[in-house]
Amino acid sequence: MATVLIIGGTRFIGRSTVEEFRAAGYDVATFNRGRHDDPFADDDSVTQVTGDRRERDALERAREAVDPDIVVDCVAYFPADVRTATDVFADSTYVYVSSGAAYGVDRTPKREDETPLADCSAEQATTDSAETYGPRKAEGDREVFAAADDGVRAMSVRPTVVYGPHDYTERFAYWVDRVDTDDRVLLPQDGLSLWQHVYVEDVASALRVVAEEGTAGEAYNVGDEHAPTLAEWIDLLAGVCGTTVETVGASARELATEGIEPEDFPLYRRPPHLLSTAKLRGLGWSSTSHARALERTVEEHRENGRTGREHGPDRAAERALIERLTG
Incomplete structure (x- = not known):
């Protein structure tokens, strides 16, 4: 079975993503700084690699240790994170966890190939704040598209607001x-x-479905099918x-x-705030009741x-x- 490396993997979306891929029979590894409690620390079926995802050398060490077929990036919060990761993992399928906040205008519903993304200035791209979150995620999407143009099998998944077990946002x-x-x-x-909300396990299943069935250079909204x-x-x-x-x-x-x-x-x-999920459902995904x-x-x-x-x-x-x- 293929190997997946989950950048993050210990909290909320990452935790459910580990469980999703493991249940589907993948060999699973996580890569993070080890600063949060790891629910898989005693699980021999999950390989843990420690390092800072913002350091290229650490990403390269993770690549050599795991040799992943798929990389799911749950903690790319700056465009530079995506740019570096798509370069380091250019030979893997790369799935970026973006956000419905990446859209730059209010439309009902927002559609991947029609609704414009938010602009992102050079200052916003490096500023960690709630106000810059959407623009940074949008610029991360553009990095995914650029990587796909260069031949990387890179894709984006845009969840709306996520709920479910282990939600530390409260x-x-x-x-x-x-x-x-x-x-x-x-x-x-x-x-x-x-x-519109989306159940965390449905985000995880969307990440797996997109990794398996998605098209390079495409973005896929994910949200509950009823809002x-x-x-x-x-x-x-x-x-x-x-x-x-x-x-x-x-x-x-x-x-x-x-x-x-x-x-x-x-x-x-x-x-x-409503995202169309028709594109993702076209890959065979569906949401939990x-x-x-x-x-x-x-x-x-x-x-x-x-x-x-x-x-x-x-x-x-x-x-x-x-x-x-x-x-």
């Missing part, structure tokens, strides 16, 4: 905690925010958590009375103790507004 954990612990939940703008609004997510979570939740919608003006803005809520987005994905997500959430509370509005302010709005 964005989704905020809403799981709200539904799991409160009988009334405050929703900005009546919960009509539409921000619920924020209010619909609450209903779905309540069903999985076995709770009864009353949702209380609040306008921007009403939120402001408690010093809250709609954007203070995790996973709230003013313009819709929400019932199954949320069951596993909630189960792991209850085990890990993450609440996401520090990522949202003050809970007392939320409750005070709920009381005022409901009388």
Whole structure:
């Protein structure tokens, strides 16, 4: 069976990607700095190579140690990372984990071959900030396309916002905690925010499918095939958590009375963000049902103790507004 090298491989997307390729029968190796707990440290079926992915010599040592047929790059955050990796692994299939944030304009839905990517200045390409994340990912995509033009079998996968077990960002954990612990939940703008999500195991399966079936120089969106609004997510979570939740919608003006803005809520987005997944589905990929994905997500959430509370509005302010709005 072929060998895959996963750059990253210990946290969230990388962790699920290791499990996906291992389940498919691949020989799997990970390459990272070893600064996070490694869930595969005691697993003899996964080879661990330690090094800094931003150092070319370290990437070359990983190439010599593993001789990978496939490289999945989960932690390329700067265009230079992609440029170096596609050169070092020019003889391998290279799959870059990009982002739906790479798109430069709001369209519904965003399509790989139609919607323009974000511009990226030289300064943005080397600046690590939330504001430059999308432009940096877009420039990474352009590095993939340039490598493919030079003969490398390089491709890009663009996930929208990812949820599922082992999500250290805690964005989704905020809403799981709200539904799991409160009988009334405050929703900005009546919960009509539409921000497509994608289950982490579906991102991992997309990376494998693209590595096996994708076309060099192409990008593939990945997202849940059904995109619920924020209010619909609450209903779905309540069903999985076995709770009864009353949702209380609040306008921007009403939120402001408690010093809250709609954007203070995790996973709230003013313009819709929806990615077309038709291109990926054409390769045979499909997404997991929400019932199954949320069951596993909630189960792991209850085990890990993450609440996401520090990522949202003050809970007392939320409750005070709920009381005022409901009388």
